Amino acid sequence: MKKIITVVLVAILAVVFNINKTMAQADVTNALCTKYIKSPFISDGQQYKALLNGDEIAEFHATFYGGTTYRIIGATGQTEGNLVFSLYDKERNLLFTNLDYQNSPYWDFKFTSTIDCIIEAELDLPAKTASGFVIMLIGFKQ
Amino acid sequence: MLSNKLHIHIKFISTALLMAFAINGCNPSGNSDDNIEKNIESKIDSTSSTLIKFDNTLFSIPSPYEVTYLIKNSKLDFDKSLLNPYNKAHNYTTNFQKALNLGVYGANLGYLNVFEQNSDAIQYFSVIKILSQELGIENAFDKQIVNRIESNLGNKDSLMFIISNSYRKADQYLKDNNRNDIGVLILAGGWIESIYMMTQIAQTKYNKEISTRIGEQKHPLDNLIKILSPYYNQSEEYGKFIDALIDLAYDFDGIDINYIYFTPTVDVKNKLTVINSKSELMMTDQQLKTVSDKISVIRKKIID
Numbered sequence: 008m009k010k011i012i013t014v015v016l017v018a019i020l021a022v023v024f025n026i027n028k029t030m031a032q033a034d035v036t037n038a039l040c041t042k043y044i045k046s047p048f049i050s051d052g053q054q055y056k057a058l059l060n061g062d063e064i065a066e067f068h069a070t071f072y073g074g075t076t077y078r079i080i081g082a083t084g085q086t087e088g089n090l091v092f093s094l095y096d097k098e099r100n101l102l103f104t105n106l107d108y109q110n111s112p113y114w115d116f117k118f119t120s121t122i123d124c125i126i127e128a129e130l131d132l133p134a135k136t137a138s139g140f141v142i143m144l145i146g147f148k149q
Numbered sequence: 150m151l152s153n154k155l156h157i158h159i160k161f162i163s164t165a166l167l168m169a170f171a172i173n174g175c176n177p178s179g180n181s182d183d184n185i186e187k188n189i190e191s192k193i194d195s196t197s198s199t200l201i202k203f204d205n206t207l208f209s210i211p212s213p214y215e216v217t218y219l220i221k222n223s224k225l226d227f228d229k230s231l232l233n234p235y236n237k238a239h240n241y242t243t244n245f246q247k248a249l250n251l252g253v254y255g256a257n258l259g260y261l262n263v264f265e266q267n268s269d270a271i272q273y274f275s276v277i278k279i280l281s282q283e284l285g286i287e288n289a290f291d292k293q294i295v296n297r298i299e300s301n302l303g304n305k306d307s308l309m310f311i312i313s314n315s316y317r318k319a320d321q322y323l324k325d326n327n328r329n330d331i332g333v334l335i336l337a338g339g340w341i342e343s344i345y346m347m348t349q350i351a352q353t354k355y356n357k358e359i360s361t362r363i364g365e366q367k368h369p370l371d372n373l374i375k376i377l378s379p380y381y382n383q384s385e386e387y388g389k390f391i392d393a394l395i396d397l398a399y400d401f402d403g404i405d406i407n408y409i410y411f412t413p414t415v416d417v418k419n420k421l422t423v424i425n426s427k428s429e430l431m432m433t434d435q436q437l438k439t440v441s442d443k444i445s446v447i448r449k450k451i452i453d
Contacts, residue, residue: 037321049309051212052255052316053336056324069209070368071424072219096426100410103422115421120428121361122408123368144317145209149218 033140039082040144043113048078048146055145059083059130060138067126067143071118078146080113081105081128083139087112090141092128099125106131208372210336213256213343214313216362217263220346223356227264231346232257233452235269238276244284245386248331249451251280252338255316260346262309267302274298281319284331289319330380330387337390338451340366340373345448348441363440364432367401374398393450397443405431 037054044050057065071077081092093104094116102124105111110131128141233253241247254277261270274295281290294315301307316335323332344366351360374394380387411425 033325044314046306046310049212049214050313050317051209052214052313052320052339053209054317054321054324055207055209057207065207067207067209068368068372070211070365070372072211072215072362072365073428075215076421094422096410097408098410100426102413102424102426103415108417108420111420113420115419117421117423119423119425121365121430122424122426122428147212147215149222 033142035085036082036140036142039085039087039112040080040142043078043080044144044146047148049148051145051147053145055143057128057141058138059128059141062129065128065141067128068123069126069145070121070123071116073118073120073122076115076117076148078113078115078148079126079143080146081141081143082112083130083141084132089131089139090128091131092126092143095125095127097123097125208375210340210373210376211369212313213252213339214259214309216343216347217256217259219358219362220260220350221263223358225350225354225356227266228350229266229269231349232260232273233342235272235276237452238280241280243386244331245334245384246451247280247284248334249338249341249390251277251284252335252340253342253448253452254280255312255335256339256342256346258312259309259343262305262312265303265305270302270308271299285328286319286322286331289315289322330383333376333380337373337377337394340369341444341448341451345444348437348444351437352441360432360437361430363437364401364404364430365406367398367404367406370394370398370401390447390450393443393447397440397447400436400439400443404436407431 033056055067059065079092079094081090083090088110090112091104091106091110093106094102096102103114103116105114108114126143128143130137130139130141132139233250235254235257238250238254241250254273258270258273258277261267261273274290278287278290278295281287294311297311298308301311316339319335320332323329323335344363347359347363350356351363374391377387377391377394381391382388407429409427411427413425414423415421416423
């Protein structure tokens with residue numbers, strides 16, 4: 008009986024603390040992103056979130072209008088610099104990767120023409136077995 | 150003896166659980182900051198996650214506010230007849246209707262805001278607040294937001310920032326709380342309304358930029374269908390709505406877009422990359438008319 012109670016207790020505590028950890032991570036990651044959506048940038052009204060394991064890649068399909076400047080923001084975990092995001096056109100030409108700029112949490116893009124793009128996001132954490140929520144935001148300015 | 154031990158174990162488990170839930174209940178980010186943005190963020194529960202996810206693929210829908218800026222920058226006059234009258238809001242009784250029209254009214258509010266129609270903007274915001282309450286997402290449009298909007302009337306850029314952030318928070322809340330079936334309808338309503346406004350303008354006064362922007366909706370429409378499609382069988386109204394969008398997408402398929410890649414230029418100091426690639430849209434007047442007519446029909450079904 009004692010063993011069963013101990014196992015149940017440990018399991019319940021593990022679930023509760025895991026929820027707490029997940030909540031904390033999502034809230035902190037969210038705050039890391041939202042601080043870069045500031046005037047003159049306006050949110051596109053959506054929040055993009057994916058749960059990635061290890062070397063999984065999330066894809067975000069987006070259309071960017073010509074004549075507009077966009078800000079793409081991405082984060083995972085509780086600190087900046089743990090996320091690699093790259094922008095490709097529909098022919099898979101690489102247009103940008105933040106890997107070239109110390110995994111910068113945000114970057115601005117001025118589009119001279121309307122283009123359909125794919126944003127790829129992947130974790131850049133020391134342990135390749137790690138997992139985490141990726142949050143990305145898109146803002147625009149005229 | 151056994152029952153005594155069991156009693157002690159139960160007491161111990163209860164105490165541990167209470168402590169665990171107490172710790173869990175603490176906001177890890179704290180709540181001492183009186184910044185309104187952070188207060189609103191903390192009210193939105195993000196403990197669970199449901200993703201718009203298809204093998205780790207997510208789809209973005211352009212903001213309706215981008216369209217309203219385009220209309221304003223095209224030196225076109227304000228036209229109130231383009232809007233869905235705010236007093237029709239009480240006709241919307243189902244969550245399906247409320248969510249779609251919350252998106253519609255959001256696009257209308259953006260249009261009113263860029264043309265600085267402040268008294269009408271207040272009416273539309275009131276309706277948005279009521280619909281969001283009825284949909285259970287009132288935290289995204291709470292009293293603090295109302296106060297901020299009132300104090301920023303006349304400052305259209307600040308107002309647009311506040312409104313778009315409120316819609317983003319509503320989107321976040323709905324995704325986090327396994328209610329994305331409502332979230333995608335809000336996005337869809339906003340998209341339809343913004344395209345409807347452009348098609349009406351294009352029919353009355355030729356404007357190349359606006360006509361081109363309509364044709365450029367080919368891929369955003371595909372993305373919209375992809376984010377709606379998981380809910381096709383949720384109800385008959387979802388199915389019919391998605392069928393209408395698929396029918397519209399067939400007409401968009403006939404519009405060609407030529408694309409040429411050019412190397413981007415980077416301004417590292419300002420963290421800015423200029424995307425120099427070019428696209429050229431080829432759309433006939435007949436295609437524009439067909440698309441416009443179908444958008445009108447879809448929009449009529451949403452607002453009536």
